[in-house]
Amino acid sequence: MWFKNLYLYRLPKQWAVDPAALEEQLARLTLQGCSATDPRSIGWVAPRDGGALIHSVNQQWLLSLGVEEKLLPASIVKRFASDKAKAIEETEGRRIGRKEMREIQEEMTLELLPRAFVRRRSTFAWIDRGNGWLVVDSASPAKAEEFLEHLRKSVDGVPAKSLKVIQSPSAAMTDWVAGGEAPTGFTLDQDLELRSAEKATVRYVKHSLEGEEIRQHIEAGKVVTRLAMTWNDRISFVLDDNLQIKRLAFLDILKEQADGQADNEDERFDIDFTLMSGEVAQLLDDLLAAFGGEAAAAV
Structure with a gap:
């Protein structure tokens, strides 16, 4: 387990949290996987297959946030919607307006989602309570914030703050x-x-x-x-x-x-x-x- 990118957040060294209680809170929002019509699902997964939601070694904690996303390009939806609109125009002899076209695109999205491929990714983070660090392994600020946002949603009162130093x-x-x-x-x-x-x-x-x-x-x-x-x-x-x-x-x-x-x-x-x-x-x-x-x- 070697991190490749580090987003750094500070935790108070006196942050009182019991690992069993933390895991219990994480368990409320585990990854459930995308249903037929869900474009995306997010939740906690075990860092090791078959393991606990918090992988603990020598008081160092490893967490993993899983995300499933349906791969449904907008161009595919647009093409299917365009074909359906054209069929309606030919059958009913009328033009499709913008509002109706948006509705057709929404319908096609719901129709195509169950057939879309699912991509799964994980974002890992390491909590070092002794030194007061929350470190997210991500090259993307959006994914780092996604992790922190879901952690705050899952765990009451997570006191993580961005790192600030004296010299620029x-x-x-x-x-x-x-x-x-x-x-x-x-x-x-x-x-x-x-x-x-x-x-x-x-x-x-x-x-x-x-x-x-x-x-x-x-x-x-x-x-x-x-x-x-x-x-x-x-x-x-x-x-x-x-x-x-x-x-x-x-x-x-x-x-x-x-x-x-x-x-x-x-x-x-x-x-x-x-x-x-x-x-x-x-x-x-x-x-x-x-x-x-x-x-x-x-x-």
Whole structure:
């Protein structure tokens, strides 16, 4: 279980929640699957097949939100509705108005939904109560918010808030690149995005950050909005100005620690999750320090 993208939310370390009570609340809104006429269904699923809704290892909790969606493209509905409208016009000798056409499209949607393919996806999240983190594995802000919204709907009084730091992430990353020096524990890699106040954007991929050209962009007023980094030669990632971590990659030296330690898939899953959560917790501590700490009033 290795996360690839991190959306970060803060939880009070004193948040008093019993895992059994939390699971009981999640169980009220589990994924039921799409019925014949439902275009979409959402709910909690077990992170491991046949397991509990909260997968707990060493007080680290793993949750999974399942979503089923019917694949029914609007173009298909429009084509079937157009054919039906044409048949009505030929049979009854009259034109179909806009209102009636909308009604025909709605009818065709209901008729076609039972035959549509169903796509299922899952969004995972990790709760670290000891360090006060809720971390959603998603590259999409919409899916991260979808997870948080369903969690708040399922569990009374979830105190999750967006992470806020003292120093502006964009200003800090710009300083690091301009000075050619990463904060303690980190190295700067070779992917970079710069943006001006007018939204003009320059991107560098697998490009040295030491050239004069990049410093000239910064002197002209562009700021860093995305920066590739590596932490302690163990985890590489791309950080953006919203504190979202993307393209998280656990380097070989870390994954090698898990090799040969498990006798079966369940043990391997737990070992991977333990390593991932432990390493990411340390990474986040160092990242907070690099930005001068956490802002007092998180929103």
